[in-house]
Structures are given as structure tokens and as C-alpha cells.
Amino acid sequence: MRRAGVVALNTFREAVRDRVLYNLVFFALLMIAASVAVGQISIGIEQTVIVSLGLSAISVIGLLISIFLGVALVSKEMDKRTLYTLLAKPVRRSEFLLGKFAGLVLTLAVNTAAMAMGLLLAMLYVKHSLERSDTVVLVAVYFILLKLALIVALALLFSCFTTPLLAILFTVGLYSAGLYVQELRNLPIEVMSPPMSAFTKWLSYLLPNFENFNVMAMAAHGRVVPGALILQNTLYAVVYCTIVLTAAAAVFSRRNLK
Amino acid sequence: MPDPAIEIENLTKEYPFGFLHLKKRTSLEGLSMQVEMGDVFGFIGPNGAGKSTTIKLLMGLIFPTAGSARILGKPISDVEMHGDIGYLPEQPYFYDYLTAAEVLDYFARFHDLTAADRKDRVDRMLRKVGLETARKIQLRKYSKGMLQRVGLAQAILHDPKVVILDEPMSGLDPVGRREVRDIILELKKDGKTVMFSTHILSDAETLCDRVGVIVGGKLRGVGAPGTLVDMKTLGMEILFELTGTANVPLLSKATRTGDCYRLQVPEEELYAAIEQLRGAGAHILSVSQVKATLEEFFMNLVEADRAQGAAVEVSGQ
Numbered sequence: 017m018r019r020a021g022v023v024a025l026n027t028f029r030e031a032v033r034d035r036v037l038y039n040l041v042f043f044a045l046l047m048i049a050a051s052v053a054v055g056q057i058s059i060g061i062e063q064t065v066i067v068s069l070g071l072s073a074i075s076v077i078g079l080l081i082s083i084f085l086g087v088a089l090v091s092k093e094m095d096k097r098t099l100y101t102l103l104a105k106p107v108r109r110s111e112f113l114l115g116k117f118a119g120l121v122l123t124l125a126v127n128t129a130a131m132a133m134g135l136l137l138a139m140l141y142v143k144h145s146l147e148r149s150d151t152v153v154l155v156a157v158y159f160i161l162l163k164l165a166l167i168v169a170l171a172l173l174f175s176c177f178t179t180p181l182l183a184i185l186f187t188v189g190l191y192s193a194g195l196y197v198q199e200l201r202n203l204p205i206e207v208m209s210p211p212m213s214a215f216t217k218w219l220s221y222l223l224p225n226f227e228n229f230n231v232m233a234m235a236a237h238g239r240v241v242p243g244a245l246i247l248q249n250t251l252y253a254v255v256y257c258t259i260v261l262t263a264a265a266a267v268f269s270r271r272n273l274k
Numbered sequence: 275m276p277d278p279a280i281e282i283e284n285l286t287k288e289y290p291f292g293f294l295h296l297k298k299r300t301s302l303e304g305l306s307m308q309v310e311m312g313d314v315f316g317f318i319g320p321n322g323a324g325k326s327t328t329i330k331l332l333m334g335l336i337f338p339t340a341g342s343a344r345i346l347g348k349p350i351s352d353v354e355m356h357g358d359i360g361y362l363p364e365q366p367y368f369y370d371y372l373t374a375a376e377v378l379d380y381f382a383r384f385h386d387l388t389a390a391d392r393k394d395r396v397d398r399m400l401r402k403v404g405l406e407t408a409r410k411i412q413l414r415k416y417s418k419g420m421l422q423r424v425g426l427a428q429a430i431l432h433d434p435k436v437v438i439l440d441e442p443m444s445g446l447d448p449v450g451r452r453e454v455r456d457i458i459l460e461l462k463k464d465g466k467t468v469m470f471s472t473h474i475l476s477d478a479e480t481l482c483d484r485v486g487v488i489v490g491g492k493l494r495g496v497g498a499p500g501t502l503v504d505m506k507t508l509g510m511e512i513l514f515e516l517t518g519t520a521n522v523p524l525l526s527k528a529t530r531t532g533d534c535y536r537l538q539v540p541e542e543e544l545y546a547a548i549e550q551l552r553g554a555g556a557h558i559l560s561v562s563q564v565k566a567t568l569e570e571f572f573m574n575l576v577e578a579d580r581a582q583g584a585a586v587e588v589s590g591q
């Protein structure tokens with residue numbers, strides 16, 4: 017665990033020294049600022065516009081970072097052969113993976129927090145004060161972060177057994193599929209053939225379910241997110257990430273480096 | 275008799291290739307050998323012989339198709355024993371966003387060291403490999419030779435019992451090579467076991483207690499360097515200065531550059547040749563041994579191999 021922590025902190029340090037990341041966060045803040053201008057045109061619904069646009073910006077930038085950096089976490093260390101010296105230290109491959117994952121999630125947490133701060137400032141600028149109900153925005157940001165952690169885990173898993181480009185495609189594919197899991201579950205499986213219905217059912221449980229992580233509409237209208245949903249999403253993310261990372265470790269532990 | 279530092283048994287590595295990975299190329303075939311505690315062991319062979327493959331197998335970076343190996347009595351799959359091993363990869367590369375001091379500190383954190391001990395060791399290592407003035411520079415600005423030095427520093431940072439170096443001299447200038455030699459000898463003096471690979475015969479000869487010769491994935495012999503037959507000297511080279519022309523028959527065999535001559539003679543004729551040259555008023559600049567080049571050495575091995583249809587026995591004692 018301590019050794020995974022060492023890897024995590026170095027992964028975070030790498031991100032801190034990466035200019036691309038600052039540009040992305042800056043871009044998100046720019047979008048939030050722009051939404052203030054748009055919100056002022058649409059009188060009466062400023063809050064809705066700013067929160068929706070702001071959360072979308074945070075989510076999109078977060079997705080970009082988690083998919084691209086998530087895939088690069090391991091593949092870059094293999095390509096550049098920085099892994100050779102590291103794995104010659106007393107560190108297990110699973111510890112390395114866990115550290116890489118934790119480091120990027122930490123990076124995402126800091127970035128997302130910075131962008132959320134920008135969003136709150138924008139809201140403060142428009143409304144001149146923040147109310148208690150505005151904490152729903154923070155919950156929405158927290159859910160985005162959980163979603164991003166899931167995506168990082170998936171990107172990491174794919175990068176352990178395929179090329180970076182394919183890993184990116186798989187991650188994007190799975191993310192897109194995960195947006196429609198609820199529809200899949202709502203399909204009338206009674207009318208399908210038994211193998212088809214079994215397949216659909218399994219698939220709907222296997223795919224990451226991102227539906228519950230999207231509370232943008234609630235946040236935009238200042239509605240309260242139930243505590244049970246917060247707990248449920250947290251648990252879901254923890255369990256899903258654990259399973260995916262375990263699979264990644266199993267694959268990676270058998271992999272021959274170049 | 276203590277346990278050997280490194281024991282390799284029938285280690286084999288095949289790489290699949292071609293369509294659907296159906297074909298296999300054997301990079302290492304049934305390697306069995308031992309490196310004794312406290313020895314400096316040279317692993318020599320031409321490019322593509324399987325040296326790096328063997329070392330990567332030992333470090334658990336790749337996995338054997340067959341066979342096994344133990345280091346300090348522990349199976350190579352045991353990552354914990356890496357605390358007692360130092361490893362320098364071939365053409366090492368490090369996180370280029372870190373400085374030399376940062377990368378060494380990072381690696382030191384995987385060993386159980388206090389913060390003060392860590393700092394002290396990093397400073398000492400940087401001094402040892404001659405990088406203390408460059409310690410605050412990001413590694414992206416480092417030359418190949420400097421990276422090689424960082425690699426060496428991280429390999430010995432934690433005071434390991436066994437040090438495995440893959441081509442430690444490559445990418446270094448003569449001064450650097452000299453320093454690496456000194457470091458290896460120092461490790462030996464401290465009772466460490468060193469195994470290093472090289473394709474440069476003279477490096478192995480001057481440093482090693484024992485060498486193993488590998489060609490085409492097969493071990494061709496193990497023994498003290500002097501006992502490997504084809505490594506004997508081819509003769510002596512005399513470098514001398516001679517102004518004007520003198521009537522010395524030997525001169526016709528020498529190659530001339532200005533007033534400088536280079537002459538190669540068999541070892542037993544050395545003194546006669548020197549006397550002749552002295553008599554003619556030549557000024558002797560240097561006398562050195564001429565060794566078979568590695569190519570010749572290995573070509574002999576490969577040819578003999580073909581002729582006999584079997585592995586050549588080059589082992590010494």
C-alpha cells in the first residue's frame with residue numbers, strides 16, 4: 017500500500033508538471049465564464065444555464081483527461097521503458113497499477129475541484145449570494161468525479177492488453193454504451209428468446225451504469241439529491257473500480273514487457 | 275560452500291511472431307549456469323545473442339517459456355527480494371519531467387529508508403556517478419551518457435547484494451567507461467556480486483572473475499576469461515617515431531603516418547623487434563597487446579559450431 021502511494025504521488029507530480037492539463041482546466045473555466053454571458057441574455061434562467069453549461073464543461077474536460085491520460089498511465093511507461101527500473105524495485109505490478117490509478121484520480125479530483133470553484137464563483141457573480149440548495153452542484157461534481165474514476169479504471173484495464181489507440185476506442189465505446197444501460201434494462205426481455213434475454217440482462221449488469229451519476233437536471237433546478245443516491249453511487253463506483261482494477265492486475269501481472 | 279548468488283536452470287524464452295503468432299523464435303535456449311557470491315561475472319555475446327533476454331527474465335520483466343532461476347536462494351517471481359538487487363537496463367530511460375535527484379529519491383522510497391538516509395544516499399550516488407552539478411536539471415535535457423549514469427546510480431543506491439547491469443558501458447565516453455569499471459571493482463571490494471553483459475571483450479577480460487559466452491541464445495562456455503581459447507592475444511603492436519629513413523627490414527611491415535609508425539609483431543618476437551628499432555634510432559612511443567576482435571572471436575565460435583554441428587566447448591577449468 018505504501019509503495020502504491022509512492023507511485024500515486026509521482027503520477028500526480030507528473031500531471032502537475034504537464035502544461036496540457038492547465039490548458040484544459042483553463043478552457044473549462046473559459047467556458048464557465050462564457051456561460052455567464054449567455055446566462056445573462058436568457059433572463060430568469062441564468063442559474064439553469066450556468067449550472068448546466070458549467071457541469072457539462074467539467075464533465076467533458078474530465079472525460080478527455082481520464083480517457084487519454086488513463087490509457088497513457090501504463091502504456092507510456094511501457095513504451096518509454098521507464099517501467100524497467102521501477103519494476104526492478106521491490107514493488108508488485110498490482111501495486112504499480114493501483115498507484116497509477118490513484119494518482120490520476122487524485123489529479124482529476126484537484127482539477128475538478130478547481131473547475132467547480134470556477135463554477136461556484138460564476139454562480140456567485142450572477143446571483144450575488146449562494147444558498148444552501150446550491151450544494152447540489154457539489155454533489156453533481158462529486159458524481160462526475162466518481163464517473164471519471166470508473167473511466168480511468170476501464171482505460172487502465174484496456175491499456176493492459178491492447179494498443180493505446182484501441183484502448184481509447186474501447187473506453188469511449190464502453191462509456192457510450194454505459195450511458196444507455198438503463199434503456200437496456202428497460203427492454204421488454206419477456207418477449208425475447210431466452211438466450212437473447214439472458215445476454216441482455218448480463219450485458220446490462222456488466223456495462224458500467226452511468227445513468228445514476230447524471231444529476232445535472234436536478235442540479236440545474238436546485239433540487240436536492242437524496243442521500244441514498246450518494247451512498248449508492250459511491251458504493252457502485254468503489255465496487256466497480258475494484259473489480260476492473262483486479263482484472264487489470266491479473267492481465268498485467270502476466271504481461272511480458274517489450 | 276555458500277549458495278550461489280544467481281542460479282539459472284534450463285531457462286528458455288520463446289517469442290511468438292508472424293501471422294496469429296503461430297511461429298516461435300527462440301531467444302534463449304535451455305540456459306543453465308551459476309554466478310557465485312562475490313564474483314564479477316561477465317555475460318558476453320554479440321548483439322541479439324540473448325543477453326538482455328536473460329537479464330529481463332531474471333528481473334521478472336518477462337516470463338520464461340520454460341526453466342527457472344533463483345537469486346540469493348529466492349525464486350525470481352518473488353518481488354520482495356528486489357530489495358537486495360540492483361538493475362541497470364539496457365539504454366535506461368527515466369521520467370523526463372524529474373531531475374536526477376528527484377528520480378533517485380523516488381526510487382529510494384521503495385526501500386525502507388528514513389528521509390535523512392534517503393537524502394544522504396541520493397547525494398552520495400550523484401557524486402559517485404559525477405552528476406552532482408546536473409542534479410537540478412530535468413532528465414529530458416540529459417544526454418545518453420548522463421542517463422546511463424543515472425541508471426547506474428539507481429542500481430546501487432540501496433546497497434544491493436547483487437547488481438545486474440545490462441551493457442553498463444554503452445553510451446559512455448572513455449572517462450565514463452573508466453568510472454563504471456571503478457564502480458564495478460568497488461562493488462566487488464565491498465563483497466557484492468556483479469553480473470554484467472557486454473559485447474566488448476576487453477571490458478569483460480579486465481574486470482571479471484568469470485565470464486559466460488552466449489551466441490544465438492545458447493551458452494557456449496563459462497570460465498575464467500584467460501581460459502577461453504580464442505581470447506588469447508594475436509600479437510603485440512609497437513608504436514614508434516623515426517625521423518629520416520633507416521635501413522631496417524621491419525619498416526616495410528609497418529604502417530606509416532608522418533614520422534609515426536605502427537608495427538605488429540608476434541608476441542615472441544617483441545624484444546628482438548624493439549632492439550632492432552632502438553638500434554635504428556627509433557623512439558618507442560607505446561607497446562600494446564592486440565586482441566582478437568569480438569567479431570573474430572564469435573565468428574570462430576559460430577564457424578566451429580557449424581563444422582562440428584554441436585556446441586563448442588570453450589569452458590576452462
Ligand SMILES: Nc1ncnc2c1ncn2[C@@H]1O[C@H](COP(=O)(O)OP(=O)(O)O)[C@@H](O)[C@H]1O
Pocket residue numbers: 273274289299300301319320321322323324325326327328
Ligand atoms: N520482445 C521481443 N519480441 C520478439 N523477439 C525478441 C524480443 N526481444 C528480443 N527478441 C529477440 O531475441 C533475441 C535476443 O535479444 P536480446 O536478448 O535483446 O539480445 P542481446 O541483449 O544479447 O543483444 C534477438 O534475436 C531479438 O530479436
Ligand SMILES: [Mg+2]
Pocket residue numbers: 322325326327364440441
Ligand atoms: Mg542487449
